[in-house]
Amino acid sequence: MDIKVLTENYFLESLKLSEYAFQYKIVEERIPARRDMLKKHKILGILEQEKLAAKLHIIPLAVNMNGEEWKMGGIAGVATYPEYRRSGYVRSLMIEALRQMLADGQIVSLLHPFDFSFYRKYGWEILSEYKKVSLEKKDLALLPISPGRIIRYSKEDFPQDINHIYQMYCNQFNGMLVRSFDWWKDQVIDDNSQIAVYYNQANEAKGYILYHVKDRKMDVEEMVCLNQEARVGLWNFICQHDSMVEKVFLTLPIHDPFPYFIQQPKVSMELQPYFMARIVDVEECLRKFEFNSETEPVFLHLEDTFAPWNNGSYLIGHDQLKVFKEKNGSQCVQPPKRGIHLSINDLSAIIFGYKRPLELYQMGYLKGSEEEVQKLERMVPHIKSSFYDFF
Incomplete structure (x- = not known):
């Protein structure tokens, strides 16, 4: 072939x-x-x-x-x-x-699966989930007015402000796509998109929504906010469409606090897994990833069927990485048996922040002592995964 x-x-x-x-x-x-x-x-x-x-x-x-x-x-x-x-x-x-x-x-790879189990066998694992919130007209109740203002834009005149908001928002998560100007223009904003940006009293852009209004329905495809003030300001802007729409749909990351802060949070929500991610180069990934280094080092014994260059043992901790891999069919240095045995799927879920080490251990995916897993749990920063885009 x-x-x-x-x-x-x-x-x-x-x-x-x-x-x-x-x-x-x-x-x-x-x-x-x-x-x-x-x-x-x-x-x-x-x-x-x-x-x-x-x-x-x-x-x-x-x-x-x-x-x-x-x-x-x-x-x-x-x-x-x-x-x-x-x-x-x-x-x-x-x-x-x-x-x-x-x-x-x-170093890593992402994909949108037609079937999760199909790509899981090749080492890709769930990266993120989203919630689709469905609102009726009666749910559009204003909150106390934010002191800032909303400016609307279209594809022809969308400002760099939204990219700045998006970049600041990305820093809160792992896995968010780095968007170029062409990506915004060709992949994110279409000819019918509406854009609303929230500016605070200092004229700083702190949040935006991308949305469409058609057939008395409002579909909010992205709602990206840097603080609660912007979140409330944009929610109130959505509510101002109550004379134009009968339904509103919001697509939000699973970690978004909506609908906790609205007056009636009992709304219809559908949760779905979205993209999948995989580490391609484990050695480079572990070298670049910023672990919390105050805990004792821990051995990771990794199995990767379809990318055999990743197979081996890795000692991580104290801002250093030691790698034990087979060379020419024989192992140079035999690593100790202690440590954590895991698959490339497990490591990908941990590094991106979709699952914590203890969660995977409790479900039976990580093999080793609980003491070793606790070390890894303390070592991995508490940053969640998220992803908005499609390709």
Whole structure:
């Protein structure tokens, strides 16, 4: 089986495979723009008699981790024609994608799964959850008025203020996408988007919402606030639409305090897991990650079936990392048996902040003594994961 990095000659075939697999149609006039977009991707393909049979896209992006930007490979567009399914093509593409991301210095990888169990077996784990809040007109009750003001914008005139708010918000979480100006323009804000920004009395932008109003429904796709004042100010702005809408839908990270602070918090909420994440390069990840170093060091014994370069033992703590891996079939130094045995899924969930070490230990995922797990629990900062985007 020959896997190739596809050149521009195959871009049209790649688009046709996406149309077939994901059941949509690209209008003719948008094809040149879509082909230009593919120039930013690394597309892996498997050919059968010079025709594209299966493919996978790696999008070079970055995520915020402990206040730093980490290179991230976004997996997207994984597709196979039905006559080639169950031939191991996707498995081969996933393994090759991991090798390519390692070579390109992409420490972590994110994807939006069609099936969580399918990608879990390749080492990706749940990154984040969101809550979809459904509100009736009767729920739109104003709170005490915030002292600031709201300014509305559209795609044509959206300000840099919202990117500044977003960046400040990202520092509270792990896994948030680093957005370029082009990403905002091409992927986040569409032609029908409305943007409302809350400014405090010092004229500082402290929160925004992205939303649509149509057919007497308001759909708030992002609500990003840096403090409670902005949160209340934007909520009151939403309430001011009570003469225009019958329903309001809010898409929020699971950690958002809404609806605790509104007058009637008994509203309909639907919780769903969203994106998945995976560590591609464990050694570089553990070297860069800022652990709390006041506790004693602990050994992590890691198993990673599909990225074998990660297999080994890692001693973390006291601002240092020692690595014990097999070289040429034999282990250079035998690490002690004490420590924590875990999978790449477990470590990914811990590093991104989706699950705590003690949670995973209590569910039976981490193997080792509770004393060792308590050390790791104290070592890992209390930063939760979150993700808003789609690719």
